[in-house]
Amino acid sequence: MTDTQEHTWGERYADSLMNTFGQPKLVLTRGAGAHVWDTDGKEYVDLLGGIAVNALGHAHPALVEAVTAQLGTLGHISNFFASEPQVRLAEKLLALLDAGPGKVFFTNSGAEANEAAFKLTRRTGRTHVVAAQGGFHGRTMGALALTSKEAYRAPFEPLPGDVTFVPYGDAEALAAAVTDRTAAILLEPMQGEAGVVTPPKGYLAAARTIADEHGALLWLDEIQTGLGRTGRWFAHHSAGVTPDIVTVAKGLAGGIPIGACIGVGESGTLLEPGNHGTTFGGNPVACAAALAVIGTIETDGLLEHVTALGQKLRDGLAADPRVTEVRGEGLLIGLDLAAEVSAAVTAGALAHGFIINNPTPHRIRLAPPLVLTQDDAEAFLTAWPAILDEAFEGQS
Known part of the structure; x- marks a missing residue:
């Protein structure tokens, strides 16, 4: 889909929906597990999970089957x-x-x-x-x-x-x-x-x-x-x-x-x-x-998975000195940054293919699907230093 078509979706959104959320960052078309795709076909790892909503990620077979069967009954x-x-x-x-x-x-x-x-x-x-x-x-x-x-x-x-x-x-x-x-x-x-x-x-x-x-x-x-x-x-x-x-x-x-x-x-x-x-x-x-x-x-033993993967993410995020504090349990994670650059960090993460949230100018929040994989967590931790580099350099 072209940029013009993407822009048209943004215009249509602005023309037809009340402006309670501001302009959306993306127009998403589909999801699978902890991944989503936008109208240009770009893939993102969803580390926000609809703000802690998509517990099983996107299009999970058990959820699809349960809803379909019940709606048919x-x-x-x-x-x-x-x-x-x-x-x-x-x-x-x-x-x-x-x-x-x-x-x-x-x-x-x-x-x-x-x-x-x-x-x-x-x-x-x-x-x-x-x-x-x-x-x-x-x-x-x-x-x-x-x-x-x-x-x-x-x-x-x-x-x-x-x-x-x-x-x-x-x-x-x-x-x-x-x-x-x-x-x-x-x-x-x-x-x-x-x-x-x-x-x-x-x-x-x-x-x-x-x-x-x-x-x-x-x-x-x-x-x-x-x-x-x-x-x-x-x-x-x-x-x-x-x-x-x-x-x-x-x-x-x-x-x-x-x-x-x-x-x-x-x-x-x-x-x-x-x-x-x-x-x-x-x-x-x-x-x-x-x-x-x-x-x-x-x-699927997701409580144990969430506990272990959450610890891995918190440890990895805390390893960078530009992160001054990491909090939370399981896959509800918050961190403080050494400067008020959370908006730039969130934008940078999106450019790298990761969806995260900045609730305050110096804080980041992660609430990914409980089915987030080890590979996705490692990919984010690998990209994390570069995301911070870009955000902090932009403040100098």
Whole structure:
């Protein structure tokens, strides 16, 4: 395809879609595994995975088969009825969470999962929520009220809620903010959009203790960190805490829209008939896709693969002195650069055939498919010094 035709796609995009994302970097036409191709036929290694969504990469046979079979059997039924995939997925999520009895509410996205959880916290009779600076929970009005970034919030204020933001990882600040009128503490086990920020050891356990002292719920947003992304089914499992609410989405169905709000124990009974609803949530096709993703992670040993490959990537990235810090677990990786050149690094990586993300001027984020191969990881690490050379030389 010629440059003129490529430009035409860009013009057509600009003419027909709202300008909420800016001009797209590429127009992609197909994918296979952790690789994608643009309209010029150029191939890229996808190290962003649709922002931690494409757990099985692109066009994975298990996902294609599950969606095709379910759509050919039962597509949409509304929530006046139940389906077998819906029930089986709810049971599977509760089993993987391993926190005892609970209940699941299915949604179409992470923001909607957090909206459901936000409404659930109101059923405690309290309204106050304590959330973390740097946290991201979605852009719908309720989820946005829980997201601290001023640039996201300011155009849409006043926002709902009674929300206090405290520094992430600071247990003392958290303890000072939570009172007996607090409905919930909302935290990410690792902050994804902030650049994969990890809390100090013991932080989530401290949050659990603080919540218990005040009769508040502990709500963990695992939308980016859950379902194998960190080499565990849920990132908070490494902290040994039991939350009251967990929200998941992104990689749950490998690219088919779905989210879930999981209420543990009594928290799962707070929403009653008429309190909340959704037309598409729990759709049989989306649930079948999620079951296929989970099943493939289990049968293909992807948790172990993610753990080992993530360590290899982190070690390789950290070896360059222009990288001042590398964070994360599994295949959710963030790093800091010695200068604010992340945009140039991201552009350079794209030119070399690798898709990565720059969440802040000095940070890079990787969230590749869980099926990323050793060869693809090695190819990126081999290209990494040259990518940095070009970016840093451009700043001199």
